[in-house]
Amino acid sequence: MTDPAIRTPTPTAPPVSARATPDGFRAMMSGFPTGVCVVTTTDHEGAPRGMTCSSVCSVSLDPPTLLVCLRDGSPTLEAIMKSGVFAVNLLHEGAQEAAELFASGNPRRFDLLPWEQTPDMAGPHLSRDAHTVADCDVVLTQKIGSHVTVFGTARHIVERHDHPPLLYGLRQFRSWSAM
Numbered sequence: 001m002t003d004p005a006i007r008t009p010t011p012t013a014p015p016v017s018a019r020a021t022p023d024g025f026r027a028m029m030s031g032f033p034t035g036v037c038v039v040t041t042t043d044h045e046g047a048p049r050g051m052t053c054s055s056v057c058s059v060s061l062d063p064p065t066l067l068v069c070l071r072d073g074s075p076t077l078e079a080i081m082k083s084g085v086f087a088v089n090l091l092h093e094g095a096q097e098a099a100e101l102f103a104s105g106n107p108r109r110f111d112l113l114p115w116e117q118t119p120d121m122a123g124p125h126l127s128r129d130a131h132t133v134a135d136c137d138v139v140l141t142q143k144i145g146s147h148v149t150v151f152g153t154a155r156h157i158v159e160r161h162d163h164p165p166l167l168y169g170l171r172q173f174r175s176w177s178a179m
Contacts, residue, residue, distance in 0.1 A: 033169025038089045038102045038130070039068050040115075040123035043079040048110045048117070048124045051076045052103035054168050055147075056088060064154040066134065069147045077148055080138060086152060087123030088134045092163035093175030095129035099166060120156070131161045 018024060040050035055069035068088065070077040080086045091099055101109050115124040122135035136152025143149075164176035 030170050033167050033174070036091045036095075036099045036166045036168050036173070037068075038091065038098060038126055039070065039076060039080075039086055040089060040126070041076060041079045041083050041086045042117070042123060043075070044082055048115065049076040049079040050089075050102050050109065050124065052099050053088075059151060064157075065139065065151060066136065066154065067149050067151045069149050072143060072146055072148050077150070080150060081141065084138045085122035086136050086138065086150070087121060087125060088136060088152075089124075089126045089130035090132045090134075091126075091129055091166040092131035092161055093166050093177060094163060095126075095166050096173045098126060098129040099168075099173065122155070125158065125160070127160065131159070131163050131165060133158045133160060 034054045035056065036052065036054050037056055038050050039053045040048060043049055051070065051074055053068050053070065057067050059065040059067050066088065068086070070080070098113055101112060106112070110124065113126065114128045116127050117124045120135075122137070125133045134152075134154040135156040135158075136154050138150055139153050140151040141148055142151075167174045167176060
């Protein structure tokens, strides 16, 4: 009689090894689903700036610190570097359109959806599309390859909606509730 706690290994195909390339790395990372946010700030003239970002990570609870990785040369990154502040708008499951809009580079993106900003906010809050927003002060930046990692200490956290988060993986958007 076989012990049910002992499992017989299932035969699998041998692992395939290949030199890491940008396309191979992109394909690998697409298999690691993540939440989706829009990072926002304002430039030196007060114009809103923002871009979709899925490279967000918590760093520390005390002080509450996170990081975002932004494309070097983007107007949003340039504005963050000059202002020293940014907002992380965590998108909810109904905000795929906002995620796609802010990934598109459309210069009118802030004209096409509701947002708000008061003097105490680090960047525009996407009032309809974000379930939570963190207003952050830049504490460190580090350039790596084509991106810059921006570390920010959260000074305010605003819970806007009680909707499940929007996820991105395998080059597709999904909702948490669909899982």
